Amino acid sequence: MRAFDSAKAQSTIFDALIQSARKHGLKKPILEDQERSPLTYLDLIRAAFALGRKIAAFTARGERVGVMLPSSSGGVVTFFALHAFGRIPTMLNFTAGIRNLKAACELAGVKTVLTSHRFVEQGKLHDLIDALETMTSVVYLEDVRKTVGLSDKLFAAAAGALPKSFRTAVKPSDPGVILFTSGSFGAPRGVVLSHSNLVANCKQIAQHIPLDPAWVFFNPLPIFHCFGLTGGALLPIFEGMKAFQYPSPLHIKQIPPLVKDTRANVLFATDTFINQYARSAERDELSGLTFVVCGAEKVRDETHNLITERFGPIPLLEGYGATEASPVIAVNTPTDNRRGTVGGLLPGVEARLEPVEGIPGGGKLLVRGPNIMAGYLRADGGIDPPEGGWHDTGDVVSLGDDDWIRILGRVKRFAKVGGEMVSLTAAEDLAVAVWPDGRHAVIALPDPKKGERIVLVTDRRDAEAAALLAHAQQIGAPEIAVPRKIIKVPEIPVLGTGKTDYVALQRIVDAEMQRGG
Template structure:
């Protein structure tokens, strides 16, 4: 039996009729979402025998219905990131072996070059099928093993070619149940889904969680600060999850007021570091304490969470139940509390591996099950985790270890700085030196000299950027993360 589908079916039967799954174009009950999933289950069985089925849609009701329909058909879902370039998207389709993609006509031109069958939701007789669905007997969930892959999710490729992460049924069940328990989420919560559902956090936090607990969830296919303010105010949303740059964009908007966010009890930031300045300004202006969480696709994805009743600013919270986290040194020895090292994660949420990449899987997961995150950080005596940077991004200046995040935090304390990104540049005398890229707030001004002096007052001399480049914008990946490899390319161009 597929526990994922089984939980979905059970929750749909119990959900309140007032709890809706909605987007700007439609709103349906959880029971109607179940019916839509069964309609799409039959479409999957009719259209392809392939064990992998592609799904390319924005965050919407149809995505959720098709997602569950694919799983109900006993197949693996391959969510496609429609923000990828044509070469990257073609590589994902080829690597996953897709022959069929369910999508919407908005993406018809983008998908046209791909050598697969495209099924557009607008071309299906959904209204008629939904009526007939009320007369049909509900089929049982398919028989799957806990270790079978439920989702083949390709990483965004911020460091190179996307890799397929095999998230199993057991991975997802554990992550959802532990996240719900940790955050004490209940059916009475009202979710607002803004993160794209091709993103692991979007799938788990804004689709699996609300549909398993029978909560109301509304999807915004496109993020704009104005649209977010309006949706939260009108729908009285209580739970949302954004990346840090989205909270920053909300602060830049002149439209939003504290009353717009009065219903929010749980605002989560994940996917990238939340600058202390953004956290402080958001709390002051909107009276909402943004709480950081931590995770990655390879952990399905939630690793740790701050919660409203137990949180520490500057940390990403404590591990969810069932996961172990530790910091290790270069000899893979576990470090005591407060000591920086690479963070390793072990537990039922850790992926089965990278699809068709046994060598990369073996390099990422130890024989005893520890996943090497590549993130640097430490745990305090109570288990609260602080992220200090990426292992691969660490800069060695004259033999001293420098973590970009510390410098970025210092730069973003300057009143004129909106965002920053710090990288290392090869140097003949010191090995590497620090280079910072910054964008300025609207209407603000600052010089390189001013910003270097600002850092000098807050950091050790070897951590002060040798160069500060003031840029109009910073390059970003499909999910909004800053692409530091692109910045490195500008230095070597």
Template sequence: MTGLAVTLLVLALAAYLIAAYRLANQRSLSLPQGIALLKLRLLLRLQLPDDAILREPTGNETGPVIHLYSRQSGLDAAVLWSVLDRNCLHLLTDDDRNAFSLFGFRLFARTAGISDANALTEALASGASVTVPFPPDIEPATATLARYETLAALAREHGAPFRALHVGGSVFSLWSARPAAEAPRALLPWLRLAVSPALDLADPAPPENGATGPRDEDRIHDLLALARFGSNDLDRGLFLAFRDAADRYGNAGPVLEDALGGKLTYKRLLIGARALGARFEKMSAPGEALGVLLPNANAVMVTFLAIQSAGRVAAMLNYTAGPAAILSALSTAQIRTVLASRAFIEKADLQGVVEAIEKAGCTIVWLEELRESIGALEKARAFAGWRRPLRPVRASDPAVILFTSGSEGTPKGVVLSHRNIHANAAQAEARIDISVRDKLFNVLPVFHSFGLTGGAILPLLYGVRLFFYPSPLHYRIIPAVAREIKPSIMFGTDTFLSGYARTAKDTDFASLRLIVAGAEAVRAETRRIYQERFGARIIEGFGMTETSPVAAVNSGSHFKDGTVGRLLPGMKLRLEPVEGINEGGRLFVAGPNTMLGYMLSAEPGVLKPLEDGWHDSGDIVAVDDNGFIAIRGRAKRFAKIAGEMISLGAVEIMVQKLWPEDVHAAVAVEDRRKGERIVLVTTRMPALREELRDYSRRFGATDLMVPGEIVNVPEIPVLGSGKTDYVTAQKIADQWVSAHRAGRKVE
């Protein structure tokens, strides 16, 4: 080594030490901590929360704080040591105590074994803070929950608040706690540290937040989930979020597949999006809504990301809703251009819809023709620039317009931002255990928020392989497809799941480990069939288009029958009293996944933002002490009979338990004597009112819950999303009552 090289090396080392010294002084750290922190920033681009957040008051400024973290890798302990108080005691797993890579950390840090209860107690008693690692599993095991309780007792004894931390990205390091098959390795992964607010168990849970119940172990679990959620970078557009996913999972091969046999890797998906996006950019203005009239196929994701790359808004059109609803959507969102596929239009027999769109003055762009016209130079540009969107966007910008189902009235345009959708995917990932080992079978249409966020964006952002199937109505074909592709996860609604079970062989869904159901209540019979025949557990969630869509979900470790689970991390709720409802109230929700606002047909193209960030769900719910949410019914789906409020949803639940193999819808019609009366529309044949009355008494229902009329139909009308079409069910009931009321006395 020459003298010049030695001099340069000494100068570089001196500059490094000076920078580390300054960093240590800025953050009140020791010099070894400063050296380590600077190294993590330079090599692994460690992103830290604002120092004010990391050091914010815990309510116990002179006492200890218990720092909790899910240990994703051996890097976690080093990261936490480099930013926390120099006197903090770090409990280490056996792997970390023996790891050569952490020798320097152990040399300077105050450490003890994870099972050293005496060291933990002594540190807290002396006023020193501690860090405590937990397994990386999203779903805590019974032993982990027991450790939460033990730690909670110590926290109460020493007056120590909790704070959860999460080192995002460390799971992909060479020292990952996960198998390589679940977490692809990277030599220098990017790290992002998230810190939760402080939790003092002496303080009661916030009364408006049903996601954190009074049980200590639940509050600790929620705190860790909140830190995990916070480690996601939500301050970027969806195109860049997909690019980040490509960096993490892109070497795993094809990640997207459809029923046409097409397969796409992340890179091919993004290259295609850049190529199409350049054309979309030329035919529209920044921020303009482009209509998407496509089925579940690879092309819909390429198109969706192309729109995001171009800085436009994807307006997902419900092709099952009919021409009138689509024209209403076009007008409401001021859509001038609709992106469609000739092959799809012909196969789905949607020529009438196309004619209506063209008569309305909208331009239809046929993607087959557009794709064929893209030249070699355009493809080369897309290949060279696939890592960057064509137009930068802010996370708060609109990304998607989805239209409410109209199951109870006129559809509205729900405007969701990039952050809304990304946040909801991250919230779900913090509660549901998924990995690159999984394959998700999505039959739910992407014009529905559950099918778009849950069935398409969530899996692709987290490395889960995705198989698109074009229609959920193919009850005989879908089980056979499942047998062929062997998915481990499936999303669905009760209506669709029960239909598949009727035609499926016992081995068709044998590969499934998890089914997430939403959009409507899951019947006990459906849950039983999938558990007994296929060994698959159905977990029920709850949401709405306005929350992107998931708001609450059950999980393997936190499950309560008869509920839709607990709020997702980062969300809060409040209940407002409703006249005639003694238990529960009208649900309002807020959180990072709550929409920007509505577009209404009365004021086309105008965004009506939420007031104070709270959304009125229109649901009547009850929340128990542990945060489990039970849906009592829609506010619009209560009948006022003789002055009492009767939930039509509760009536459906009662009838479903009596006749579990049939499908039912309860609606209300006008009654001259009692105000309203209940009409049951059912596929049960025969459905005897006397049998229902006798069962209601055993069920514990009041006489007012017994339907006054029963209407038999061959099938209950449903929307394209799988929800019961109550508008049509109401028309059926009204027509039946009108036809049968004349000439006889109605009870």
């Protein structure tokens, strides 16, 4: 474990913003979105006080306030506005479906949800709003802004001059945000991250990767997800870099020209999205990037090669994290970027491996450090902290002598076939190697003879088991890891974060098997 000065992280989120403004200059442009109206640190602080004062009129100190907004200047201002007055942003995943969204609000005790008319119209989210209005008060930011008068502007101007005197004092150990896990494998859980968790993770990343305040970060990932919030918004703002927010990673044709136009140095993406951007982009649209940070899913060799061939030696830095870790646990660096790994542990992160029966060469990863969550939300509103400060990631990894991590799979992503442990992730890798242009996912089903059987779901219409078997034999992979059953679908279901939605995938496979597939 590399040394990390945890005292650096003993700050609240709003105080970290104030400190960054003083360090880098109040007049420095720090936040922008597709409206192309950059905000300086001073603009951001004033806007947070003006909006926050209005929100404070209909919420209580310490209240968990729902935020259902895209990655945008408005979304980031709202986040800081809540902090200016001691409210707790509770980030709602609008792609999770009505049932999960209502469950999240109920679990967190959300009484008020902040959103915008424009966002609801453009995202066609009226059904979600109807559902939320049965249990919360839905407030539109456009309506709130219309009520901002001269007294509010004078207050914001005074607060901008003396922000520490005007902001509501809270402790670094207090809840800084409530997020919900992606739900890749089941119902989302409410994760409480403290102020110091989020500030620490930004400091850890900055110690691990040298960052230049002149850089522009381009973030199309949602701020309801920790990768988009911490990496795409808080990190650049706290470290003096402009954070450009874009509302959806799905706009494949619009994003590359905007990356060029904004002179972005760092792009946040997943393997799926950067692959699509690379195929859509003109040669000069991504070539100005210093590096790309990829998380949420494995980066394929094909994607590394595609970027290099089309845009030059731009490193794709694969990282690894969990919502419970604020989120970054490990990441590759521009000067030490090892394909097939998720990089080195961040400074201050302790790791230990617990053996998993039938899986040699690795173990289940547990992590501890200043970025590890305060705990999971309980139904009674309380918080269950991680035992001894250790978070069980549920991932099986190998850990090198220099703390570099290679992911072997999730504990849940292993199947016992004929008494042998088979990695479903490795089975997916076989399909990726044979059909690199397709999207593939593997799940396990009960089998009366072998214990479990593995099934490949793919969007490749020509996929056949024989090709998988031939490739496995060629590379010396065990034949037991080759899916014999293949289900072809128009597209693999994904979550709003870009991860495969294994819950939806299981439903597809179950329906296919019931039809006698």
